[in-house]
Amino acid sequence: MKKLIAGVVLGVSLTTLAHGAGNPQAGEQNAAVCAGCHGQGGQKPVMGNYPKLSGLGERYLYNQLKAIKAGKRVVPEMTGLLNNLSDQDLQDLAAFFDSKEMIVSQANxxxxxxxxxxxxxxxxxxxxxxxxxxxxxxxxxxxxxxxxxxxxxxxxxxxxxxxxxxxxxxxxxxxxxxxxxxxxxxxxxxxxxxxxxxxxxx
Structure with missing residues (x-):
């Protein structure tokens, strides 16, 4: 039983590491091209139908970037933009955008x-x-x-x-x-x- 519990704890720890292993400083280098649509730091997109990327959550961002790169989530505006990025690059990008503060919009x-x-x-x-x-x-x-x-x-x-x-x-x-x-x-x-x-x- 102790081995089972230890295995579960280790598995959860490794999963956490896998989704929290991004380096925001490294991600900043690849984020420059994103600013054209999502704004500096992903905080102020140029159009309302583009998402703000800042502070969304590193795990969520990483999963979306991975799905877009694999073609599982189709975003025409991003076609080919992630093709040359490694999995670590995607984690770094996710960490960079997650580290930025979300700027709240004005609700109606x-x-x-x-x-x-x-x-x-x-x-x-x-x-x-x-x-x-x-x-x-x-x-x-x-x-x-x-x-x-x-x-x-x-x-x-x-x-x-x-x-x-x-x-x-x-x-x-x-x-x-x-x-x-x-x-x-x-x-x-x-x-x-x-x-x-x-x-x-x-």
Missing amino acids: PDLIERGAALYRGGNLASGVPACAGCHNPQGKGNEPGGYPALGGQNAEYVMKQLKAYRDGTRATDANSSIMMDVASRLTDAEIEAVANYVSGLH
Whole structure:
């Protein structure tokens, strides 16, 4: 039994190391090309439908970069950009962007109440769980679980991703089945409201 417990602890430790082995300083060198779309440090994208990369969570970022490089997650604007990067390069990039502070957006006050209700309490009638359960009440995400921080993310990007989960075009994440199920129960109005709410959440 002790050997089994030790093995589990070692396995968890190695997994943690694998997803926390990035070097932010090394990642900065490869991040220059990313600034063209995502802004310096991934903090201010040039368009609202591009994501902020800062502070999303190193494990989440690494997994997304890996999926994009492998072609499992198709992002046309990033075609070929990661081809020459090693796995360590991807970890370093993830660590660099995660080390940057998320700059919170300005939420539309007209949608905050409905968005807050969905984010914090879900929708019991349609079976939508509270977003806060996986993404943290303050929108800080869950690094060990690979759930990204949402607080401050561009509302337009969040809407785009929720609709992609809903229509099945984004199905490559480790947690895709959860998000596809949740998004399938959301109306367009609910997606707009919760996306707006998280854009100003901090």
